[in-house]
Amino acid sequence: MSTPQQSAPRRATITDVAREAGTGKTSISRYLNGEMSVMSPELRARIEAAIARLNYQPNQMARGLKRGRNRLIGMLLADLTNPYTVEVLQGVEAACHALGLMPLICHAANEVEMERRYLQLLTTYRVEGVIVNALGVSEETLRPVGGSGIPAVMVDRQVEGLTADMVGLDNGAAAQLGVQHLLEQGFDDIWFVVQPFEQVSSRHLRQTSFRDAMGAQGRARGHTLVLDLADTDETARGLAELDRAIDSAADGKRGKDASTAHRIALFAANAPVALCLALHLKSRYGPDWQTRVALLSIDDPDWAELTGITTIRQPTYEIGYRAVEFLHERIEGVQTTVRDCLLPGELIVRASTSR
């Protein structure tokens, strides 16, 4: 039959199909774009046959070049290691699927320099829009995007001076939810643990909201601990501080001074922080560490259920989905003012805080 072409069996082009079907390229193009309404069934059949025979597949790049849109959108992710990110991604993919978009996923692995590179690259591939969940997003960093007039949607982050839609957790409500739960459970010494804010607005917001929520009541004491997970020494220092607090709480309980007895709880700003805390506590107090300290975290990773810690689950899937919808609207030219979409978190009570 067909001579077994080796090396490079050059892919069939629209021209090949036209020749094979004995017609012009235009008709093929029309066929590809579903403009069947005005086309003789006979021609259509010939085209179909030719396409099948040649195993033809249109070249998206060429299409994109011509019509100025390639259906590609960029998705810049700071950290795929964080389950939150993967879950958001699920929503993004579903939405892209539904809207005929193709997400170009870029994973910066927590490196700001990498983020810059990818943003540059995306621009170069002429993506029609970008969804950004990055570490170092500043107006400056986003220059290649904003400057090029490429629509952008921020996830879990806001950048001042940048006019971009945003979708993420309602951090204020979430922090309150957590604090309220801990208070109800009778904890009177609450430590909020968060990574350095850097450009990540949600970290800042969660901390502020925590502080406000604590300020609004008189019973319990609130502290904030900034833990730089990227810096081992810094992390160790922070954890040591925590250890002291926990030990002193225990001293109180043992009756040294009943008036200072208090129940201590840790409130992690996100899953990576919570994991770090849990690992440390386990290594310090053994498998039964949970009897010493209560841990609550924003984000709801796999191991939360396994280890029984209370969490505030984010509506990750929906966050991703909405982000794409926003972006799609912008791509289609919607011009309304900047929108913020704040979705509520869900408190999932587990053993760690309800004893």
Place this chain on the structure above:
Amino acid sequence: MSTPQQSAPRRATITDVAREAGTGKTSISRYLNGEMSVMSPELRARIEAAIARLNYQPNQMARGLKRGRNRLIGMLLADLTNPYTVEVLQGVEAACHALGLMPLICHAANEVEMERRYLQLLTTYRVEGVIVNALGVSEETLRPVGGSGIPAVMVDRQVEGLTADMVGLDNGAAAQLGVQHLLEQGFDDIWFVVQPFEQVSSRHLRQTSFRDAMGAQGRARGHTLVLDLADTDETARGLAELDRAIDSAADGKRGKDASTAHRIALFAANAPVALCLALHLKSRYGPDWQTRVALLSIDDPDWAELTGITTIRQPTYEIGYRAVEFLHERIEGVQTTVRDCLLPGELIVRASTSR
């Protein structure tokens, strides 16, 4: 300064730059491709200035169309929810970065139909090669790839009748490593738990190797349990079977019949299985489930350390890196026979199996 361009500030093209620099497109193209050797410094300076002034960025799509290579490679992933996948991805990204490739990441979320769609899509975007870590990879499914002569590299999978390089864990050695450790620890009743094989050769291989390793010794008994995580009822049935085994082992210990007393261990074929088992055991036996059953798993997720289960860690980063290297060689035209790269796993002993 710059007038705030609204609407669509059409991106500068090579033609714009040529005009701005008072020269022809050819010279710009030369400049972009680093052919500076033969170019008057004066012209070069003008070009540089023009590019900067226009904030010009070459259009990768157009370049690709012209020269037939767009530096895009496809990366088909069955399940980003599995930490293994994310880790492999890290290696892939690093290698791409080093080789000037851009990975197009496609996440099929465990849906075979989605895999087929993505493969088709990648073909359409004319990626230069594909790295495949999918569920339903059969010769048939890979048709769009293999048929088009696009080089492919399989990760953690082999497909018979398909000539593609492969890189992954040395499953035989890994299974042996696990069995040997469990035997040394004195377990005499070992259950290997794995998902339905489907098209995933590594699952089959791990099971076979387990069986062989058990067969090679006379002391302990080995069983295999197939757990279909995608089917709740099936999963429940499998877990119930496990429960019976565990209970009967406990009965033996209690002295009902000392001769049947045995120590039971679970050997999970991968992290998702291990997680399912751990969750079930915890809900059935409480937080102290580990005193009842030992759990060992291939893959080394976050929560393994936290929960103290023994694992066999895969060299994930290197797997990803090597995959890209293989692919790159193929893209560059290397024609050697099909290669299999089997990397060794590392046993990480934790409390669950060493008591």
Place this chain on the structure above:
DNA sequence: CTGTTAGCGCGTTCAA
């Protein structure tokens, strides 16, 4: 209803 023509942004001859 169908084919012809003219680019999309770029790289590559081939002259000048």
Place this chain on the structure above:
DNA sequence: TTGAACGCGCTAACAG
């Protein structure tokens, strides 16, 4: 040393 012209695969006018 430089630039003009052609074509990559495809779509969008504009005739026929």
